[in-house]
Amino acid sequence: MDEPGELNVLEELKNKLDSELDTCQRYQILQLMKRHLGPVYGEFLAREDDWSPSELLDYLENNMLESQALTILSHIFSEMRLHNTTTYEPFIDYINKYFEAKGCFYHDDLIGRKKELEDIKMEIGTRKGVWVYGQGGLGKTTLVNEVCTRMKNVKKTLVKKVNLKQTQFLSTMMKLIIKQFNASFNEDVEEDLSIETVTVCLKETLNKEGRDLLLFLDNVENVYEREKEFPATINSLLRIHKNVKWIMTSRLPFESSEEDLCHYNLGPLSSMDAQTLLRLYCRPVRFLCRLRRRT
Numbered sequence: 001m002d003e004p005g006e007l008n009v010l011e012e013l014k015n016k017l018d019s020e021l022d023t024c025q026r027y028q029i030l031q032l033m034k035r036h037l038g039p040v041y042g043e044f045l046a047r048e049d050d051w052s053p054s055e056l057l058d059y060l061e062n063n064m065l066e067s068q069a070l071t072i073l074s075h076i077f078s079e080m081r082l083h084n085t086t087t088y089e090p091f092i093d094y095i096n097k098y099f100e101a102k103g104c105f106y107h108d109d110l111i112g113r114k115k116e117l118e119d120i121k122m123e124i125g126t127r128k129g130v131w132v133y134g135q136g137g138l139g140k141t142t143l144v145n146e147v148c149t150r151m152k153n154v155k156k157t158l159v160k161k162v163n164l165k166q167t168q169f170l171s172t173m174m175k176l177i178i179k180q181f182n183a184s185f186n187e188d189v190e191e192d193l194s195i196e197t198v199t200v201c202l203k204e205t206l207n208k209e210g211r212d213l214l215l216f217l218d219n220v221e222n223v224y225e226r227e228k229e230f231p232a233t234i235n236s237l238l239r240i241h242k243n244v245k246w247i248m249t250s251r252l253p254f255e256s257s258e259e260d261l262c263h264y265n266l267g268p269l270s271s272m273d274a275q276t277l278l279r280l281y282c283r284p285v286r287f288l289c290r291l292r293r294r295t
């Protein structure tokens with residue numbers, strides 16, 4: 001099975017399972033799924049016959065986020081492996097790779113935002129940084145987490161994330177950046193760092209890794225609001241090296257202008273995507289849109 005390229009993991013699994021599983025295996029998946037999902041879902045999965053794997057996966061997709069659906073599938077494949085000789089390794093491997101790529105960002109799956117994803121990926125390809133701003137809870141962090149997952153998984157970029165939600169000081173921000181590259185660095189003890197120290201650290205990492213570097217500074221608004229030096233520091237960070245890119249999320253727009261930085265104003269979700277998000281919080285739901293019961 002291919003690497004999870006553009007991360008359409010569920011879609012690819014649907015095709016793969018539909019074409020490769022026999023009736024007996026389908027039945028087994030259905031039974032195990034009922035067990036894993038519990039009695040609330042059992043009622044909806046009461047039909048015993050001719051469920052195609054893609055219908056079952058559509059059902060999961062309608063009721064939960066992609067990562068939850070894949071976790072359930074992964075358990076099901078592991079159990080099936082215990083019970084018969086069929087090898088499910090390729091499926092399990094495939095799901096594991098997907099989680100490896102997502103793992104370091106600890107994020108929920110993204111709903112909608114296709115255009116925004118493409119916009120930001122394009123901007124980060126051509127500029128040194130992107131400043132994503134918009135009101136609280138709009139989905140800035142969620143969106144950029146997904147951008148980072150794709151950069152890491154598809155472009156093989158080394159991606160590091162620093163969450164600055166609890167941070168107000170520029171000095172702490174710089175230390176947290178360094179800590180990403182040196183786990184034994186103690187930010188409570190070490191004295192203030194200069195921009196040169198960060199520059200040296202990032203250039204060394206570039207040399208050692210031999211691949212591009214993307215730093216995601218999440219929730220920077222508190223440091224920005226408090227520290228006058230913040231814009232100058234960001235501008236220096238943007239100039240460190242052409243292969244070191246930056247994405248920041250902030251509730252506030254960035255007032256400083258710097259041609260290497262794209263200012264990206266994130267709007268609300270489309271009403272259809274907002275409905276999907278709401279629907280997922282009201283699960284389980286009956287079969288909607290994609291899933292049609294056969295008569």
Ligand SMILES: Nc1ncnc2c1ncn2[C@@H]1O[C@H](COP(=O)(O)OP(=O)(O)OP(=O)(O)O)[C@@H](O)[C@H]1O
Pocket residue numbers: 108109110111112113134135136137138139140141142143219249250251269277
């Ligand atoms: N497109 C989306 N798909 C799935 N979940 C989303 C989406 N947008 C927002 N959410 C959910 O909404 C919540 C808030 O999103 P997020 O933390 O990304 O917002 P934010 O703009 O970064 O907020 P803040 O300004 O407080 O940092 C999260 O629980 C997230 O899972």
Ligand SMILES: [Mg+2]
Pocket residue numbers: 140141142218219249
């Ligand atoms: Mg955020």
